Amino acid sequence: MSRPSEGGVRRSKEGSTLAGVFAVVVLASPVVLGIGYSALGALGLAGPGTGGTGPSLDRFSQVLGEPAVWEGTLWTLWVAGASTVLATVGAAGVAVAFRGVGWRNRLGRSLAFLPLPVPHLAAGVGALLILGQSGLLSRIAYYLGWIGGPADMPAVVLDPAGIGLIIALTWKELPFLALVGVSILETRGEALEETARGLGSGPGSTLLRVTWPVLWRGMLPAAVAVFTFVAGSYEAAVLLAPSDPLALPLLTWERYTDASLTRRGDAYVLALLGLMLAVVAVAVHEWVRTGEQGRTGS
């Protein structure tokens, strides 16, 4: 085999760069346009019910001055944070427990990945049918004589604590994070663990000092992606979230379809607020990673 010419390598590199730039533009354009339009809408310059009064910060001050908005935002952060943490810890457990090549490990991994293709809407409906006060668990409890009717079943859907929604989102996001975890251990973990064991480290110590840090660093970007997705997702929330506090995505849609045209512009401010949450999550991730790199010198 002859080596590729220098020109060929350069052309191939240029081709890759061009493809990369194209992909970035395609990915970013709708988001940038959306942010720009939302900003115009929030300033009263575009969208329904603008009234043609020129740019104004009134919508910002009015919407951000509402306690319901901040309660909804905090509630959304609680649900997104809790489900991301539970899914990440669960996924790490799956990755460690079923990382081998034997049939038991393969079966364990396959079962854990099962929810992966299930749409979020279907996960929400499933949670409603299983966890609702008239759902499957409630009916089993009724036939066993534990409860006398739906009202006796603890309310875990449409509940202020968001338990049902957290369970549904954890169930849905865990397989994705487990997939990431398993591939991290396969590609990066084994060699480091072997080295640690060669240097006399016991199984517990290897897990704590080598396996977990490798997993944690590798899974963090995926966990941040899950957090931002969950914080902005509407499908499961509309089925499982309570009416008070109203989750940020639900509040945004409610305002966007308000009977009164004058309220619809509020949705642009709320959309920007949702975007800010995602930006903050990514910034925290960068900060944590930079700190870790600083400590390890990598």
Place this chain on the structure above:
Amino acid sequence: MGLLNTRSRGKGSALRVGVARIFFALAAASLCAWGCERDPVRETLNAPELALLPWDSVVALARGTELTWRMWRGDPAINAYVDGWVAKTLKERYDVRLLAVEGRGPELVNQFVVEREARAKGGADLVWINGETFHNLMAEELLQGPWAGTLPSAALLDSASAIVMTDFEQDLQGFESPWGRVQFALIYDTIRTPNPPRTVEELGNWIKAHPGRFTHDQSFTGVTFLKVLMYALGGGVDRFEGGFHQEAYDHGSEAVLAWLRAHSGWFWREGREYPSDVAELHRLFANNEVDFSMSNNESEAVTKSRQGVLPSTARPLLLKNGTIANAHYVGIPFNAPNPAGAMVLANLLLSPEAQLEKERPDVWGDGTVLDIGALPPGWKTQFEALGADSRALPKDSLTRYALPEVAPEYHERLSEAWRRTVRRPGG
């Protein structure tokens, strides 16, 4: 874009359309009788201009076209009627292909605003609307008109009915064509609640005697229930008629909120949570979590129990204080690419056979907007035979307890007040 007519231009400006244009359109229409693929005239004449042409010319311009109808697609029975009988008849008789696409009122208003900002060609030829959506579309000048009064089937309308001929007290102005008529009803189960409450007062007593077994949803149907309460507790519908009056609203809304404060502690989840929409309320009712559901369509108890969504023992219930009846309509957006096709469809929807098919309990159960008494005898007999389902409400009861809608501002304000003070106490 200059040819597109909106409310601000009205019929007077439509009349100013040049004779040459009309002549050209007629010539093109007759040419199209021999078949043509794409017709520039069809794409430039808007609905008010088409309304000046003989109906046969409108039909000729529509022939061979495709039509997009944006509508709520949340009910399989309605979808089956539209995708089945309507689409098939439209194709067979007029060679117009119908595409029915999801699009609820508020979303349509937002989309048309954005399309206008982008100067984009419209994606909808006909829209299913009423009430506050019509109010918003007219306020933003996003509908074409007038055209609806010139449809041949419009002569059959129940023109004496204020419920059909005004939409939330708004004059239709020929900008929307009536399509169906419904009336709000509670839904109960004859097994679970053999003696249901018949008045607002009895309902209040029932709620306190059965804690956790009643609620309403947060969306349109729930707000209609609040308006039923407002009429009953605020001195009758007369106080709220004739446009929006702040004083009447203050009095009425305070009466509703006081009633809710006195009773919501006995609601499902003690009134701290509410189902998001009426589909969720139906689910709670069907699964025995609550004993009442509700609907803007008095026939829904029967049609949904036939679909298996509600128990077979579910029945509609009218409160003797009166319940709100309203009509729903179709309109043509300002940038509709095929207004001729839209007018042909609107006319078909108003025809006695389409109205009869729609009203059958095993199809949709949606009330007619036609004056049945004025129809030819054959049609009249068929319409009257429809009330025979023993589970449906008798027509005379519906008429006796029907109350009209009031100005859309009542709906908007009451919805906002409920969200601020009841859904989120202290908000």
